Amino acid sequence: MKIERAAVIGAGVMGAGIAAHFANAGIPCVLLDIPAKEGADRSAIAKGAVAKMLKTDPAPFMHPRNARLITPGNLEDDLNLLADVDWIVEAIVENPAIKSDLYKRIDPVRKAGSVVSSNTSTIPLAVLTEGQSEQFAKDFLITHFFNPPRYMRLLEIVGGAGTRPDAMAAIAEVCDRRLGKGVVHCKDTPGFIANRIGVFWIQSAVNAAVDLGLTVEEADAVGGRPMGIPKTGIFGLMDLVGLDLMPHIAKSMSATLPADDAYRGLMREHPVITRMIVEGYTGRKGKGGFYRINKAGGGKVKESVDLRTGEYAPSEKARLDSVSAAGRDLRKLCEHPDKGGRFARRVLAQTLAYAASLVPEIAGSIVAVDEAMRLGYNWKQGPFELIDRLGTDWFAELCRSEGIPVPALVETASGRPFYRVEGGKLQHLTTSGVYDTVVRPGGVLLLSDIKRAAGKPVWKNASASLWDIGDGVLCVEFTSKMNAVDADIMAAYGKAMRLIGDGKGDWKALVIHNEADNFSVGANLGLALFALNIGLWPQIEEMVESGQRTYRALKYAPFPVVAAPSGMALGGGCEILLHSDHVQAHAETYVGLVEVGVGLIPAWGGCTEMLARHQANPKAPRGPMPGIAKAFEIISTATVAKSAAEAKELLYFRATDGITMNRDRLLADAKAKALELAADYAPPEKTASYVLPGPSAKAAMELAVEGFALQGKVTPHDKVVCAALAEVLSGGEEADVSKPVGEDHILRLEREAFMGLVRTGGTIDRIEHMLLTGKPLRN
Numbered sequence: 001m002k003i004e005r006a007a008v009i010g011a012g013v014m015g016a017g018i019a020a021h022f023a024n025a026g027i028p029c030v031l032l033d034i035p036a037k038e039g040a041d042r043s044a045i046a047k048g049a050v051a052k053m054l055k056t057d058p059a060p061f062m063h064p065r066n067a068r069l070i071t072p073g074n075l076e077d078d079l080n081l082l083a084d085v086d087w088i089v090e091a092i093v094e095n096p097a098i099k100s101d102l103y104k105r106i107d108p109v110r111k112a113g114s115v116v117s118s119n120t121s122t123i124p125l126a127v128l129t130e131g132q133s134e135q136f137a138k139d140f141l142i143t144h145f146f147n148p149p150r151y152m153r154l155l156e157i158v159g160g161a162g163t164r165p166d167a168m169a170a171i172a173e174v175c176d177r178r179l180g181k182g183v184v185h186c187k188d189t190p191g192f193i194a195n196r197i198g199v200f201w202i203q204s205a206v207n208a209a210v211d212l213g214l215t216v217e218e219a220d221a222v223g224g225r226p227m228g229i230p231k232t233g234i235f236g237l238m239d240l241v242g243l244d245l246m247p248h249i250a251k252s253m254s255a256t257l258p259a260d261d262a263y264r265g266l267m268r269e270h271p272v273i274t275r276m277i278v279e280g281y282t283g284r285k286g287k288g289g290f291y292r293i294n295k296a297g298g299g300k301v302k303e304s305v306d307l308r309t310g311e312y313a314p315s316e317k318a319r320l321d322s323v324s325a326a327g328r329d330l331r332k333l334c335e336h337p338d339k340g341g342r343f344a345r346r347v348l349a350q351t352l353a354y355a356a357s358l359v360p361e362i363a364g365s366i367v368a369v370d371e372a373m374r375l376g377y378n379w380k381q382g383p384f385e386l387i388d389r390l391g392t393d394w395f396a397e398l399c400r401s402e403g404i405p406v407p408a409l410v411e412t413a414s415g416r417p418f419y420r421v422e423g424g425k426l427q428h429l430t431t432s433g434v435y436d437t438v439v440r441p442g443g444v445l446l447l448s449d450i451k452r453a454a455g456k457p458v459w460k461n462a463s464a465s466l467w468d469i470g471d472g473v474l475c476v477e478f479t480s481k482m483n484a485v486d487a488d489i490m491a492a493y494g495k496a497m498r499l500i501g502d503g504k505g506d507w508k509a510l511v512i513h514n515e516a517d518n519f520s521v522g523a524n525l526g527l528a529l530f531a532l533n534i535g536l537w538p539q540i541e542e543m544v545e546s547g548q549r550t551y552r553a554l555k556y557a558p559f560p561v562v563a564a565p566s567g568m569a570l571g572g573g574c575e576i577l578l579h580s581d582h583v584q585a586h587a588e589t590y591v592g593l594v595e596v597g598v599g600l601i602p603a604w605g606g607c608t609e610m611l612a613r614h615q616a617n618p619k620a621p622r623g624p625m626p627g628i629a630k631a632f633e634i635i636s637t638a639t640v641a642k643s644a645a646e647a648k649e650l651l652y653f654r655a656t657d658g659i660t661m662n663r664d665r666l667l668a669d670a671k672a673k674a675l676e677l678a679a680d681y682a683p684p685e686k687t688a689s690y691v692l693p694g695p696s697a698k699a700a701m702e703l704a705v706e707g708f709a710l711q712g713k714v715t716p717h718d719k720v721v722c723a724a725l726a727e728v729l730s731g732g733e734e735a736d737v738s739k740p741v742g743e744d745h746i747l748r749l750e751r752e753a754f755m756g757l758v759r760t761g762g763t764i765d766r767i768e769h770m771l772l773t774g775k776p777l778r779n
Helices: 013-024 044-053 064-069 079-084 096-106 125-129 134-138 165-177 194-212 216-223 233-241 245-256 262-266 271-278 321-326 330-335 339-357 366-377 383-390 392-401 408-413 447-454 487-500 525-533 537-555 572-578 606-615 624-636 644-649 663-678 695-710 716-730 743-757 761-773
Strands: 006-009 029-033 070-074 087-090 115-118 140-145 154-159 182-185 291-294 301-305 312-314 419-422 425-429 435-437 464-468 473-478 509-513 561-564 567-570 582-586 589-592 658-660
Touching: 006 013, 013 029, 013 044, 013 064, 013 070, 013 140, 029 044, 029 079, 044 070, 064 070, 079 096, 087 096, 096 115, 096 125, 115 165, 125 140, 134 140, 140 165, 154 165, 154 366, 165 182, 182 366, 194 216, 194 233, 194 245, 194 262, 194 339, 194 366, 216 233, 216 301, 216 321, 216 339, 233 291, 245 262, 262 339, 321 330, 321 339, 330 339, 330 383, 339 383, 339 392, 339 408, 366 383, 366 425, 383 392, 383 419, 392 408, 408 425, 425 447, 447 464, 447 473, 464 487, 473 487, 473 663, 487 509, 487 537, 509 663, 525 537, 525 761, 537 572, 537 743, 561 663, 567 572, 572 589, 572 606, 582 589, 582 644, 582 663, 589 644, 606 624, 606 716, 606 743, 624 695, 624 716, 658 663, 695 716, 716 743, 716 761
Parallel strands: 006 029, 006 087, 029 070, 087 115, 115 140, 154 182, 473 509, 509 561, 561 582, 567 589, 582 658
Antiparallel strands: 140 154, 291 301, 301 312, 419 425, 425 435, 464 473
């Protein structure tokens, strides 16, 4: 069966978000809620939810136009709309009786063979299907989305004893390929996998912070990056999801967990937190939470709460010897004698032992548990991967020292790791004590698996590696810090081009891809600042020229170049996308030419390519100026596309470029496109020409900037940078609409503008400030 149309019942934050993500995937969706009690429009609740999402940040929609795919309605007048949908998601209040009544109303009107699922994470499936028709039970399952549905990759699926296998398969397929979810099959146990462990972890961390006298900053410093958990840490995460959610989850978990479950021993009320909830300090959605911004007196002071007194004071950066001494060594962190080390020991011992004790109760393998925690709580590594970092024997001793029974699965490991590489393949330990190969879903190709199998790359240097990804396709992987582009990455491109040659030998095509959080943050500013401070002007100019030569060589190479980005692709990372034959982007790719933020302009061909795209845009008004003005607007404001769909709108991507919803399928899609292009490839002709007005266009752009300056929206150095950008995009002093110019002309102007700007104090100040603070300087 195929899922072509969907419906969501319940237009609250979660239900509306699920509907928005159906629309992001191109799946038309009906959104129903109860009739509005006031006003003439009985569907006002669902319509209001859609309108609110169009104003929400971060945006539930990948592009505002996706909202058109949602049909809002109400449960009394519009139940007939369910007759045309293939999948109905129920996302209403967590009350079995109310859900049961709803199911009995929708069962007679729904399409025969359609699937119904609940978004619950607290009510057993058997309870939900009790009293329903036999066919309803066959068509029913649980699909637990995580909030916000667009951004959180985990989708937990639970089927009942009578659920149709083809229904399970169809939902898993559409969630994987079209919604981009990491689908994890769970057993029908309280909280499933991620919330069962995640709620325990949060409660353990809160208890330990209070007991050991840590500030919220200290707890987050230990429980954040050192443990491979998002930089929000524990208390920052609670602010994000809402403090008031925790008592509700605790109540529902306590109602369904076994009497001897370890979570019951952790449950306790903290008076400060209870008072915060009562007073409206529920996190970011309220007046603040463990952290808040105090705007008294017109300022913006970040404050944090004292976990003992409940009083707020200016937030102070945590300074713990354990964090600074341990670095990324998790065992060293746990062994440190200060309160940070004691906190890490207690939280890790309790949380990881709890997770290990739940297999196979909650899932069939440790792989599912680790996947759920990575995708649902954004942990860098799952519980069993963390135990491997500590060592299974060492962890067993840690449990004993903390008075925690050693889980049977840890005893089964008996000093062996939970994961190992054998014959180039990743294997995991089973509950029977033997190793099985980790099996990926069909069609998934991960660079990490390729690297394990190969053992070593085709070629590498300090910042990049070349990998054979099969079928004559070579892959460039960035490995520098934050994948910042430097001379070594340029050298890797050069090496790849020499290896592939004319594309008619052993190698046919090139893919540019990596599995880091971000594709590339742009050029290496640290190296650039070093060169600026000692006046290495020839070397800086050579860096610019080398980047232009390399990117143009890739653009006109006799073989196809396919870029496969995910995460941020900024500055020089964006420019390589502009020069590729095809971009196969993950849907959550954030693209932009942001050089003006550090007082520069794109000079590796970014201005040249954006100018060409916007002048050739068939949707733009005729004449040379509209395209120039649009390119100027996007580059001068450092506009970043907040999705791959928006990147197409801004012409960072072409209309023909591809979007992959599931990040795990990105490399496979890129490789398939590279092979498709290689079958009959011809490089683009070097015939690009630009009709540019010259000084008159520059004057118009500078006049627009002056208008913004009068409104206080443009700083003095912004005007300097924008003048240089206007010089490039206008074609310079010698440009004339009667004499089209080529790429070489625009590239020369890029270099000249760049070299002029790097000599200004304002630009040097911006670069230094960005390196020190990570934020742009408004000078």
